[in-house]
Amino acid sequence: MTRAMQRYVFDLINRSQKLFVTLMKVMLPVMIIVRIAEEFGAIKVASDLLSPVMSLIGLPAEAGLIWATCALVSMYGAVGAFIGLSAHLDMTAAQLSALCAMMLFAHGLPVEQAIVKRAGASLIATTALRVGAAIGYGALVTWVSNMTGWLSEPVDFSWMAGSTVSETTSGLAGWGDWVVQTVKSLIVSFAVITALLVVLDVMKVTGLTDKFTLALSPILRVSGLSRDVAPVTTIGVLLGLTFGGALIIDDARKNNYPPRTLFLSLSWLSLSHSLIEDTAIMLALGADIWVVLVGRVILTLIIIALLARLTIRWDRKPDPKPDQLVTDTPG
Numbered sequence: 001m002t003r004a005m006q007r008y009v010f011d012l013i014n015r016s017q018k019l020f021v022t023l024m025k026v027m028l029p030v031m032i033i034v035r036i037a038e039e040f041g042a043i044k045v046a047s048d049l050l051s052p053v054m055s056l057i058g059l060p061a062e063a064g065l066i067w068a069t070c071a072l073v074s075m076y077g078a079v080g081a082f083i084g085l086s087a088h089l090d091m092t093a094a095q096l097s098a099l100c101a102m103m104l105f106a107h108g109l110p111v112e113q114a115i116v117k118r119a120g121a122s123l124i125a126t127t128a129l130r131v132g133a134a135i136g137y138g139a140l141v142t143w144v145s146n147m148t149g150w151l152s153e154p155v156d157f158s159w160m161a162g163s164t165v166s167e168t169t170s171g172l173a174g175w176g177d178w179v180v181q182t183v184k185s186l187i188v189s190f191a192v193i194t195a196l197l198v199v200l201d202v203m204k205v206t207g208l209t210d211k212f213t214l215a216l217s218p219i220l221r222v223s224g225l226s227r228d229v230a231p232v233t234t235i236g237v238l239l240g241l242t243f244g245g246a247l248i249i250d251d252a253r254k255n256n257y258p259p260r261t262l263f264l265s266l267s268w269l270s271l272s273h274s275l276i277e278d279t280a281i282m283l284a285l286g287a288d289i290w291v292v293l294v295g296r297v298i299l300t301l302i303i304i305a306l307l308a309r310l311t312i313r314w315d316r317k318p319d320p321k322p323d324q325l326v327t328d329t330p331g
Contacts (some may be wrong), residue, residue, distance in 0.1 A: 067106075094152060136301055
């Protein structure tokens with residue numbers, strides 16, 4: 001191994017370690033709090049509160065437990081709730097697709113929104129954006145289905161009956177399982193962060209970053225997103241908010257992005273991320289790809305374009321006040 005390669009490896013490990021530590025300072029405390037809340041039944045309480053909202057959207061009451069689990073715990077926790085409730089679910093394809101889209105818009109909020117805040121965007125604004133988009137889009141899908149009969153066929157959940165998902169274990173055994181799974185996820189997170197840094201370095205050296213940004217220019221012009229954050233935003237859109245947010249944290253330290261740039265980038269990531277993995281999970285459950293992927297991305301672009309126009313003054317320096325004006329006086 002050449003000296004240049006050795007220096008790069010050492011620098012890469014150092015950068016990955018710093019980024020990982022920054023991420024864990026945000027994620028780990030939130031993960032512990034969510035686990036405690038889950039132990040004391042807070043997820044069930046949230047699901048009861050969401051039942052009236054589900055009814056207004058046009059979804060069955062059971063959807064409240066599924067979405068609450070998804071929003072407060074994780075996508076995979078919601079899949080477990082889906083399978084556990086499969087024998088009691090009576091939904092059309094539109095209702096299933098609407099619920100899956102809501103899960104994609106708003107999931108893992110405590111952890112992901114803590115990362116968004118650390119990266120430099122408002123936690124309240126981006127969380128409200130995700131929840132509002134989820135509810136509005138879910139209601140739109142069910143309304144269109146009711147009006148037109150689109151995706152009105154009932155969904156057969158019998159294939160889930162043979163699936164087995166272990167119930168959340170309480171007490172010390174449950175905490176032991178949680179610790180093991182958390183350690184595994186942290187190890188995987190470190191490996192993914194390191195790999196993403198390598199990918200970004202390769203893209204920069206080979207010129208792919210510039211080519212990729214140029215290819216995205218039409219979308220950037222429509223959405224109002226800065227070219228500077230296009231590469232890391234795209235990685236987050238494809239792979240997930242956790243990793244995209246971590247890279248934005250790192251980039252923001254180096255480049256001192258203005259608040260508007262960070263807000264638009266992180267709003268985009270909040271609404272549409274992990275398009276590959278998460279979308280595949282929803283399709284496996286039986287959701288319609290036009291609802292959970294195409295429509296969701298189109299809505300995200302519309303929202304970001306509107307936000308870009310509403311926040312355009314953020315980048316403008318305010319005019320000086322009269323008492324701040326300096327005038328030349330004769331000597």
